[in-house]
Amino acid sequence: MFVAEILKTKGNAVFSIAPDLSVARACAELEERRVGALVVCDGERVAGVFSERDVVRALARDGAQALDRPVSAYMTAKVIFAEPREEMSVLMTRMTDRRIRHLPVMAEGRLAGVISIGDVVKCQIAEHAREAESLKTYIAAG
Template identity: 50%
Template sequence: MNVGHILKTKGGDVFTLRPEVTIAEVVEVLAERRIGAIVLVDEGGAVAGIVSERDVVRVLAKSGAGVLDKPIGEAMTVKVQTCSGETGIDEVLSIMTNGRFRHLPVIEGGRLAGIVSIGDIVKMKIEETEREAEQMREYIAAG
């Protein structure tokens, strides 16, 4: 299984914002869309950063509510780890675990093609395990 399989199932739609928006605007979008992270793109559409709920909480704890009027650039992760559609599920799980983050943008041909979350990965692993268990049951029943 690979990331491309997940994107075929869930789609490649990614809500993005520009790095100039305020932290308050990001908070509003995260809550409104019920998502855990937003990919920030520059004017050319290239990934400029990513911001998660966790990033927002950290900057609020450090600087207080006054930071809400600041650009999200002050809270976003600039060195964004990414993967491709060909990246295997186990590799993505390892990247997320080692990096301690829950969202990974997918880049194809230099462009943002989607985003996968730890929830997407866990769902895929559960489906894979259930499929393997069913195959084992069928094998045992046939023997």
């Protein structure tokens, strides 16, 4: 299955924030949107990803003072992207190897969505279920 197919099912909504937004406000946004990461955009440019892991690291490093600082101080600035034509198995490997849980999807130079590790796992489970059902049908047919 390809990234584009997942985005058709999941939708292409991207929750983004500005790099100068405070960590406290970004935390509120994570909670309000019920997501694990937000894409940090500086105008049309993707500047980073700010995730729950970044919050934990910020608090561990700077304590409660981190909450008043901008997300740009703690975001993951080296963003790894996905493309609509990539297969989910490729993304699973990339996410596992690099220990990342969210990949912004770029299509024709524009942000087209976000794929999470949960999306990848859900896709893999669905593919295995389809394969198992096909094998059952094949065996039953004799």
